[in-house]
Amino acid sequence: MDFEFDETQVQIRDSIQKICAAYGDEYWLEKDRHGGFPDDFARDIAEAGWLGIALPERYGGAGLGVTEAAIMMMAIAESGAGFAGASAVHINIFGLKPVAVHGTEEQKRAWLPPIIRGEHRACFGVTEPNAGLDTARIQTRAERQGGEYLVHGAKIWTSTAQSANKILLLARTAPLEATPNPIDGLTLFYTDLDRRHVQVKEIEKMGRKAVDSNMVFIDGLRVPVDHRIGEEGKGFRYLLEGFNPERILIAAEAVGLGRAALRKATQYAKERHVFGRPIGQNQGIQHPLARSWAELEAANLMLFKAAALYDAGRPCGAEANAAKYLAAEAGFHACETAVMVHGGMGYAKEYHVERYMREVMIPRLAPVSRELVLSFLAERVLGLPKSY
Amino acid sequence: MKVLIAIKRVIDYNVKIRVKSDNSGVETANVKFSMNPFDEIAVEEAVRLKEAGKAEELVAVSMGVAQCQETIRTALAMGADRGILVQTDAELQPLAVAKLLKALVDKEQPQLVILGKQAIDDDSNQTGQMLAALLGWPQGTFASKVTLGDGKAEVVREIDGGLETVEIKLPAVVSTDLRLNEPRYASLPNIMKAKKKPIDTVTPADLGVDVAPRLVTLKVEEPAKRKAGVKVASVAELVDKLKNEAKVI
Numbered sequence: 001m002d003f004e005f006d007e008t009q010v011q012i013r014d015s016i017q018k019i020c021a022a023y024g025d026e027y028w029l030e031k032d033r034h035g036g037f038p039d040d041f042a043r044d045i046a047e048a049g050w051l052g053i054a055l056p057e058r059y060g061g062a063g064l065g066v067t068e069a070a071i072m073m074m075a076i077a078e079s080g081a082g083f084a085g086a087s088a089v090h091i092n093i094f095g096l097k098p099v100a101v102h103g104t105e106e107q108k109r110a111w112l113p114p115i116i117r118g119e120h121r122a123c124f125g126v127t128e129p130n131a132g133l134d135t136a137r138i139q140t141r142a143e144r145q146g147g148e149y150l151v152h153g154a155k156i157w158t159s160t161a162q163s164a165n166k167i168l169l170l171a172r173t174a175p176l177e178a179t180p181n182p183i184d185g186l187t188l189f190y191t192d193l194d195r196r197h198v199q200v201k202e203i204e205k206m207g208r209k210a211v212d213s214n215m216v217f218i219d220g221l222r223v224p225v226d227h228r229i230g231e232e233g234k235g236f237r238y239l240l241e242g243f244n245p246e247r248i249l250i251a252a253e254a255v256g257l258g259r260a261a262l263r264k265a266t267q268y269a270k271e272r273h274v275f276g277r278p279i280g281q282n283q284g285i286q287h288p289l290a291r292s293w294a295e296l297e298a299a300n301l302m303l304f305k306a307a308a309l310y311d312a313g314r315p316c317g318a319e320a321n322a323a324k325y326l327a328a329e330a331g332f333h334a335c336e337t338a339v340m341v342h343g344g345m346g347y348a349k350e351y352h353v354e355r356y357m358r359e360v361m362i363p364r365l366a367p368v369s370r371e372l373v374l375s376f377l378a379e380r381v382l383g384l385p386k387s388y
Numbered sequence: 389m390k391v392l393i394a395i396k397r398v399i400d401y402n403v404k405i406r407v408k409s410d411n412s413g414v415e416t417a418n419v420k421f422s423m424n425p426f427d428e429i430a431v432e433e434a435v436r437l438k439e440a441g442k443a444e445e446l447v448a449v450s451m452g453v454a455q456c457q458e459t460i461r462t463a464l465a466m467g468a469d470r471g472i473l474v475q476t477d478a479e480l481q482p483l484a485v486a487k488l489l490k491a492l493v494d495k496e497q498p499q500l501v502i503l504g505k506q507a508i509d510d511d512s513n514q515t516g517q518m519l520a521a522l523l524g525w526p527q528g529t530f531a532s533k534v535t536l537g538d539g540k541a542e543v544v545r546e547i548d549g550g551l552e553t554v555e556i557k558l559p560a561v562v563s564t565d566l567r568l569n570e571p572r573y574a575s576l577p578n579i580m581k582a583k584k585k586p587i588d589t590v591t592p593a594d595l596g597v598d599v600a601p602r603l604v605t606l607k608v609e610e611p612a613k614r615k616a617g618v619k620v621a622s623v624a625e626l627v628d629k630l631k632n633e634a635k636v637i
């Protein structure tokens with residue numbers, strides 16, 4: 001058992017920290033106030049080759065594992081960029097894994113290099129208003145008509161769709177009744193987000209204003225057959241392979257943001273004097289901060305254990321889900337504690353921690369709820385009857 | 389032309405230094421280390437020389453514990469071609485470092501040695517000068533601009549009150565100041581390439597250098613806490629205080 005980062009991993013963390021140092025608290029505060037995609041930040045990340053961290057070397061990536069991707073995403077969030085920074089690049093990191101694994105040589109050559117260079121921006125069209133976590137029941141249909149598919153349906157919580165030019169789209173190609181297993185009959189496409197047939201409507205939300213989330217209405221989008229990834233009807237299975245890495249990355253981002261909050265709160269506790277001494281001398285302030293540190297470290301260990309298992313090609317469903325759960329809760333406690341330690345100033349935007357607290361709700365809710373994680377662990381780890 | 393770059397692994401400049409409770413040194417456990425910022429500038433300058441076609445091979449040298457390899461790897465990711473680690477757990481003082489560097493220079497025969505003017509941990513500002521003396525080479529210290537010519541280099545030096553331009557014959561030692569350049573970040577493709585670049589490991593004994601410290605550290609203390617200042621109501625009061633209390637004017 002080795003808990004140390006290796007040389008490359010240390011370099012990844014340090015290099016990302018250096019890029020992020022140019023985007024300080026004021027930058028993200030401004031992005032939170034007025035919105036607008038953090039294009040300059042995303043460009044800096046792309047230009048230094050970071051978007052290809054987990055994609056194959058043959059197509060311009062670095063071919064590293066989810067462990068390294070987690071280190072990268074944690075460093076972004078921890079810099080104070082939080083989920084605004086992390087979500088601006090998140091989908092490029094693992095979103096196109098199904099293409100890398102199941103795509104044809106031609107598809108990989110056409111699609112991976114521009115994503116790694118940051119020239120293409122992709123969005124994820126999976127979740128639907130009427131399906132939620134029960135992804136097998138999505139209603140978007142793709143009907144085969146000769147050399148193309150005709151797609152109708154609606155997606156929700158599609159991030160970055162305001163500016164994306166590509167969409168990774170899951171649609172039903174065989175009716176639910178016709179597939180013995182409900183996870184079959186769904187097909188995955190990677191295609192142009194043709195705004196003549198796709199209407200994108202932004203959802204106003206609690207935090208992370210810089211990175212848009214949207215409702216997406218698809219009406220008669222024609223998708224060429226060669227934009228299909230892998231076999232027809234297997235799309236959800238391909239996506240499932242990416243669920244664990246995604247949970248690990250979200251967990252890394254939550255731990256990163258929690259650490260940013262803890263750093264701010266600790267600093268404030270040292271500097272703020274009340275009753276003639278720093279408030280950090282009071283156990284009422286110390287203990288929640290110390291507890292947050294312990295919780296964040298525990299979540300950190302779990303997420304890197306999950307990442308190590310994944311990178312070793314071993315099952316990691318329980319660990320990845322547990323990491324997502326632990327990290328989101330630890331991150332939330334840290335952000336909440338940071339607001340409370342700041343007292344009234346915690347409620348003021350210029351102290352940044354209230355922004356963190358709004359953003360840290362994201363990993364608690366997405367990509368899967370706490371409750372469904374616990375139901376999954378109860379069933380798969382503890383052997384209790386399936387509840388959902 | 390071959391360039392040798394000396395780099396030191398130091399406590400990261402962002403870390404708040406804490407003195408050990410027995411005053412024997414500073415706390416290094418669980419502390420982030422990185423490349424001495426002045427040495428980063430040296431690496432950057434060497435890489436720019438190579439990019440401009442004025443240097444062929446860049447050799448990055450670091451000395452100390454095994455983890456110094458991380459620091460070398462960073463230099464390789466910035467563009468150095470290969471690394472040499474002089475591995476030892478012993479405390480290395482500037483004279484020992486200069487002697488070890490001299491031994492490596494004798495072996496490698498570079499035309500230019502470039503290194504930070506000082507390390508931010510002990511602030512000695514001695515290694516470059518000692519190395520030049522041991523080699524009998526010219527030196528251009530505190531460089532804010534380096535221009536290589538035919539068999540010589542023009543170095544603009546930062547000195548008190550201005551800039552001094554000197555011309556030195558190669559081979560030479562150049563120590564870098566803050567304003568020489570702005571070091572690049574290692575990009576991911578270059579980090580991946582650096583993994584394949586070679587790092588040789590030698591020991592002080594291999595180089596036949598006695599590194600025994602010549603100086604003994606008696607104690608290390610935190611700077612005295614500064615007292616809170618006072619506000620003055622007027623310029624007259626300020627002048628009065630400077631004259632009569634502080635006695636500086």
